[in-house]
Amino acid sequence: LRDADGTVRATIFAEMSALAAQHDAINLGQGYPDEDAPAPVTEAAIAAIRAGLNQYPPGRGTPELRGAVAEHRERFFGERRDPDTEVLITAGATEAIAAAMLALVSAGDEVVTLSPFYDAYAAMVGLTGARHVTIPLEGDDFQPTAAAIDAAIGPNTRMVLLNNPHNPTGSVIAPEHLARIVAAAARHDAVIVSDEVYEHLVFDDAPFTPIASIPGAAERCLTISSAAKTFRVTGWKVGWMTGPAELIDAAMAVKQYLTYVNGAPFQPAVAVGLGLGDDYFAEQRRTLAARRDRLSAGLAAAGFAVSPSRGSYFVVADAAPLGVSDAKRYARELTVERGVAAIPLAAFDPRSRDARIRSSLRFAFCRTDGQIDEAVRRLTSGR
Numbered sequence: 001l002r003d004a005d006g007t008v009r010a011t012i013f014a015e016m017s018a019l020a021a022q023h024d025a026i027n028l029g030q031g032y033p034d035e036d037a038p039a040p041v042t043e044a045a046i047a048a049i050r051a052g053l054n055q056y057p058p059g060r061g062t063p064e065l066r067g068a069v070a071e072h073r074e075r076f077f078g079e080r081r082d083p084d085t086e087v088l089i090t091a092g093a094t095e096a097i098a099a100a101m102l103a104l105v106s107a108g109d110e111v112v113t114l115s116p117f118y119d120a121y122a123a124m125v126g127l128t129g130a131r132h133v134t135i136p137l138e139g140d141d142f143q144p145t146a147a148a149i150d151a152a153i154g155p156n157t158r159m160v161l162l163n164n165p166h167n168p169t170g171s172v173i174a175p176e177h178l179a180r181i182v183a184a185a186a187r188h189d190a191v192i193v194s195d196e197v198y199e200h201l202v203f204d205d206a207p208f209t210p211i212a213s214i215p216g217a218a219e220r221c222l223t224i225s226s227a228a229k230t231f232r233v234t235g236w237k238v239g240w241m242t243g244p245a246e247l248i249d250a251a252m253a254v255k256q257y258l259t260y261v262n263g264a265p266f267q268p269a270v271a272v273g274l275g276l277g278d279d280y281f282a283e284q285r286r287t288l289a290a291r292r293d294r295l296s297a298g299l300a301a302a303g304f305a306v307s308p309s310r311g312s313y314f315v316v317a318d319a320a321p322l323g324v325s326d327a328k329r330y331a332r333e334l335t336v337e338r339g340v341a342a343i344p345l346a347a348f349d350p351r352s353r354d355a356r357i358r359s360s361l362r363f364a365f366c367r368t369d370g371q372i373d374e375a376v377r378r379l380t381s382g383r
């Protein structure tokens with residue numbers, strides 16, 4: 001977490017956002033939406049503050065929000081969870097992942113993630129003293145292979161930390177691979193933690209399969225999600241986990257000493273969001289899919305080899321056809337000289353030797369059409 005000189009290293013998101021601001025670049029790096037949250041959600045938070053909901057909420061989260069999370073899981077994914085014992089509200093998905101990991105993983109254990117992976121995962125594995133093992137995503141669609149799944153998950157695996165839909169690649173892991181992961185985790189008695197913060201951002205009318213819905217998974221799986229992406233409130237840091245009571249209890253034991261509780265006035269507002277009609281969720285998906293298409297076409301026109309994005313906020317573009325082999329350097333160059341910021345894919349697995357990871361960039365399309373068009377203009381014809 002520190003550089004060689006002892007200074008604390010900024011995350012790649014903070015670093016690239018600062019560089020973008022400094023050079024007045026269009027920021028297609030950090031994944032946060034340009035548009036505000038739906039009005040009923042923000043109004044509910046304002047009303048909650050005015051109503052005096054400003055003190056510690058209950059430790060597991062307000063009964064109202066836990067109930068809304070349970071209803072939401074049943075409505076969209078057919079999963080039934082007891083809001084009293086099988087739901088925990090957390091300070092974003094980030095705290096949920098940290099609490100699960102600190103509760104369940106010890107030094108010397110192995111934690112398996114996909115590669116590339118969300119940057120916080122490696123840092124959290126580091127905090128536990130466990131060994132980080134990865135399953136590489138391969139092909140244009142960034143999927144794991146059966147052989148890689150079986151090779152990574154073994155007798156020392158304590159936790160498989162999955163992320164689906166996947167940041168940074170925009171892939172959605174196929175159900176047959178999820179089933180293979182469940183079988184391997186069951187064989188070695190490993191816990192599955194699935195970070196599904198982009199569960200509602202799956203495009204082209206494709207269904208989304210939560211891994212907890214695969215037979216044999218529910219009893220060993222914690223599913224994590226968050227209000228951040230679904231309701232465009234990345235600054236609120238309200239997340240949740242659902243799963244069997246013993247695993248929830250274990251995470252709760254740690255959560256109470258991490259933040260104790262969080263987000264009192266935001267909890268009722270997120271409950272309002274979870275209860276919005278199907279139209280809200282469908283419309284957000286449609287809007288984002290159109291932006292994905294707009295940016296993907298522009299990146300292809302600018303000479304990148306663009307991978308299909310099936311979900312999330314992100315699309316991967318390989319700069320190898322532009323003669324680039326080191327996308328880390330190229331990302332800085334693009335920001336400073338062209339005025340467009342993106343994240344080098346290598347930031348999501350610095351140890352990877354995969355040439356495509358080293359020459360690719362992650363672009364965020366959760367931006368207005370105007371921002372996307374201007375970014376594409378700069379990439380194709382300069383500032």
Ligand code: PMP
Pocket residue numbers: 031091092093094095118163167195197225226227228234237238239
């Ligand atoms: N997991 C993934 C895969 C993410 O992309 C993010 C970033 N938003 C998070 C977790 C963090 O979510 P939160 O802001 O709810 O902590």
Ligand code: GLN
Pocket residue numbers: 011013014029030031032167
């Ligand atoms: N999740 C966002 C991303 O991947 C940003 C999170 C962060 O800034 N830590 O871009």
